[in-house]
Amino acid sequence: MTSYKLNNQNLSRFEGEVSIPQYNRNNVKTGIVHVGIGGFHRSHEAFYTDQLLHDESNADWGICGVALLDFDAKIYNTLKEQDGLYTLVVKELDGTLTKRVIGSIVEVLYAPEDPKKVIEKMASPDVKIISLTITEGGYNYNEATGEFNFENPLVQHDIANAEAPKTIFGYLTQAFKLRKERGLKGCTIQSCDNIQGNGHMTKKMLLSYVGVAEPALVAWVEEHVSFPNAMVDRITPATSPSDISSLKETSGIDDAWPVVCEPFKQWVIEDYFSAGRPSWENVGAQFVPNVxxxxxxxxxxxxxxxxxxxxxxxxxxxxxxxxxxxxxxxxxxxxxxxxxxxxxxxxxxxxxxxxxxxxxxxxxxxxxxxxxxxxxxxxxxxxxxxxxxxxxxxxxxxxxxxxxxxxxxxxxxxxxxxxxxxxxxxxxxxxxxxxxxxxxxxxxxxxxxxxxxxxxxxxxxxxxxxxxxxxxxxxxxxxxxxxxxxxxxxxxxxxxxx
The missing domain is CATH 1.10.1040.10 (N-(1-d-carboxylethyl)-l-norvaline Dehydrogenase; domain 2)
Structure with a gap:
């Protein structure tokens, strides 16, 4: 089978072979900044959002994916070359494969390359949610004390180099500082990591950092930023070379980094958003008072x-x-x-x-x-x-x-x-x-x-x-x-x- 590189220009070639976005991606505005654009985010939040974007009334909820760390260069370069597009391959229990191209990531940024650009994007008035998949270790807390770890060299770097941060806490702090200075509204920080009370954890760790790095900002964050807890679930193994070659051979899609996952998915979220949210409940998410x-x-x-x-x-x-x-x-x-x-x-x-x-x-x-x-x-x-x-x-x-x-x-x-x-x-x-x-x-x-x-x-x-x-x-x-x-x-x- 003849294969074509996955990008906007070639997208229509794949119709009939796999499901492709049936919405105009050029009309989608970024309303969500997501930090950590690995496999799980792309099988989960980005998938839910892609489904939602097929209703044109949700066109303000596109995703800007941020590659935060130095070793995230590969996924950044891949998604940039593919215009944010990737293929989601669902491996059903009977062995059949359900394939669809996901189009909800409409921008990608590489934080180490241009920290200020990421900070500006997070501070944009169009952005109403900053979501996270930074792994359990990314929250920088000490299990023995339950407190923020200020001994982390990266944290110390951020405190000394506020405009060129390396941690999520440094980026959020500078973005919120700009929002406050410009008289803008706050936003929601939506953790999608496997931590019990992930919203509470995010709030505690961020306020701990802000209290040292920008003490005058603490009250603004407490008043204008919400941190809903959420439970996320979808088994998403690492993509293998055979997954890439099989997709190319069977569907003609030359995708450098498709995502494979199981059919099961679950997202339970506390309905506590500072500046509005997508109607994810219309595509299978569950909103509850207490997650x-x-x-x-x-x-x-x-x-x-x-x-x-x-x-x-x-x-x-x-x-x-x-x-x-x-x-x-x-x-x-x-x-x-x-x-x-x-x-x-x-x-x-x-x-x-x-x-x-x-x-x-x-x-x-x-x-x-x-x-x-x-x-x-x-x-x-x-x-x-x-x-x-x-x-x-x-x-x-x-x-x-x-x-x-x-x-x-x-x-x-x-x-x-x-x-x-x-x-x-x-x-x-x-x-x-x-x-x-x-x-x-x-x-x-x-x-x-x-x-x-x-x-x-x-x-x-x-x-x-x-x-x-x-x-x-x-x-x-x-x-x-x-x-x-x-x-x-x-x-x-x-x-x-x-």
């Missing part, structure tokens, strides 16, 4: 479930999440973790059948067509563990409840951090704290609980005798018998629960 119960469910079941499969699967030598999820022993272990340790601490989930939700998660994890790489899921676990798994542990400890499954996963992570699987194959530990994790993991060979001394990750968990004992027992069992035998034994021992 906390839903985000807690998602973080501690789906995201934690991913981490469980990733850590155990990595040690067992698996490469993808579906391989781990389709191992009967691991699958049963995860189901028990969700049902026995997580579900009992969830509440206020109106309209949600938890048991059905758990079953659907196992089906989604086991989708053999997604091929979500385990090293992606395990990356930056030091930032994920305090958000996905630690809250379940702490809640169960308060109830004097079950922590056996979480303890085994924690022990497996300590062993994973040594850098090799059970077959002796090297594991590439992708984590900003990799050196600390490895050091503590090595010390844990003699005293397993040494790993729990990483206070920025575990808080005061090492002080719990109940957890320390369960963790130490699991650590020794994994070293002696291996992961699969340990989870199988745990499944047998709690057969009455199942």
């Amino acid at each position: 906390e119960p839903y985000e807690k469910m998602k973080l501690q079941l789906l995201n934690a479930g991913h981490s469980v499969l990733g850590i155990l699967g990595a040690l067992m030598g698996y490469d993808t999440i579906d391989e781990a999820a389709n191992n009967p022993s691991v699958n049963a272990f995860l189901r028990a973790y969700m049902g026995r340790e997580v579900a009992p601490i969830l509440s206020d989930l109106k309209g949600v059948d938890l048991e059905s939700y758990e079953v659907s998660l196992l089906q989604r994890f086991g989708n053999v067509y997604i091929k979500d790489q385990i090293d992606r899921i395990c990356s930056e676990t030091s930032a994920k563990f305090p958000i996905f798994i630690l809250p379940t542990i702490n809640a169960q400890l308060k109830l004097d409840g079950h922590i056996e499954h979480a303890a085994l996963v924690t022990a497996a992570w300590a062993i994973y951090s040594l850098g090799s699987d059970e077959n002796g194959k090297a594991i590439n530990v992708k984590d900003v704290m990799a050196s600390v994790l490895n050091k503590k993991a090595k010390e844990s060979k003699n005293c397993p609980t040494t790993f729990l001394e990483i206070e920025s990750v575990f808080g005061k968990l090492k002080d719990s005798k109940l957890f320390a004992e369960a963790y130490t027992s699991a650590y020794k069992d994994i070293v002696k018998h291996g992961v699969e035998k340990c989870v199988l034994e745990m499944n047998i021992n709690r057969v009455n629960f199942i």
Whole structure:
């Protein structure tokens, strides 16, 4: 099949092969600045917005995508060359592919290249929402203290170089400063990251920074900027070379960076916007007064479930999440973790059948067509563990409840951090704290609980005798018998629960 480069000029060539935008992109104005234009944003918020733009009354809600960090140059250059267009490939459970070209990103900016241009765009009166997918680590907070980390060299740089920032906090502060000076309205900061209370977290961290960098701006931000919490969900694995070549061969689309994802999607948002919002509810989003119960469910079941499969699967030598999820022993272990340790601490989930939700998660994890790489899921676990798994542990400890499954996963992570699987194959530990994790993991060979001394990750968990004992027992069992035998034994021992 003849292929053509994906861009505005060639867009009409693909009609009939895939769905393409049926709206005039030249008429779309930027109303949203989104920071972090990776795969998840493009499978989620940008997808919802693309659907909405097919109604011409929503033409003020186009997206300007901002590549914030130096290593985001590739995605910036790709989207710039493709006029912001990309292909979304939905991998259905039966293996069929649903393809559509997404057109909602109408501008792209590269922050390191021109910081002032990004600040001006964020300060534009047309921009009413600044949304974020900056990963859990991008919020720059210390798990042990819950406070903003001013020791971060990038933060120190921003305080000293206000007009050439490197962090999201530096950019937002300067944009809001301009809005205030120009007498403009405020806007909404919409976090789309996997953090419980992501809106509250964003507000707390930003105001902490503003209080030091621009103290006179604090009152204006508090009065004019809103920070709604939201829960987001759509499994979006990294794009593989085969995804790119398959799209080119089957549809004639030469797309340098398409996005692949699962069919399931969910977006639950608190309806708290300072300057208006798109009618995302018309395309499947859900607006609620309080998102906390839903985000807690998602973080501690789906995201934690991913981490469980990733850590155990990595040690067992698996490469993808579906391989781990389709191992009967691991699958049963995860189901028990969700049902026995997580579900009992969830509440206020109106309209949600938890048991059905758990079953659907196992089906989604086991989708053999997604091929979500385990090293992606395990990356930056030091930032994920305090958000996905630690809250379940702490809640169960308060109830004097079950922590056996979480303890085994924690022990497996300590062993994973040594850098090799059970077959002796090297594991590439992708984590900003990799050196600390490895050091503590090595010390844990003699005293397993040494790993729990990483206070920025575990808080005061090492002080719990109940957890320390369960963790130490699991650590020794994994070293002696291996992961699969340990989870199988745990499944047998709690057969009455199942």
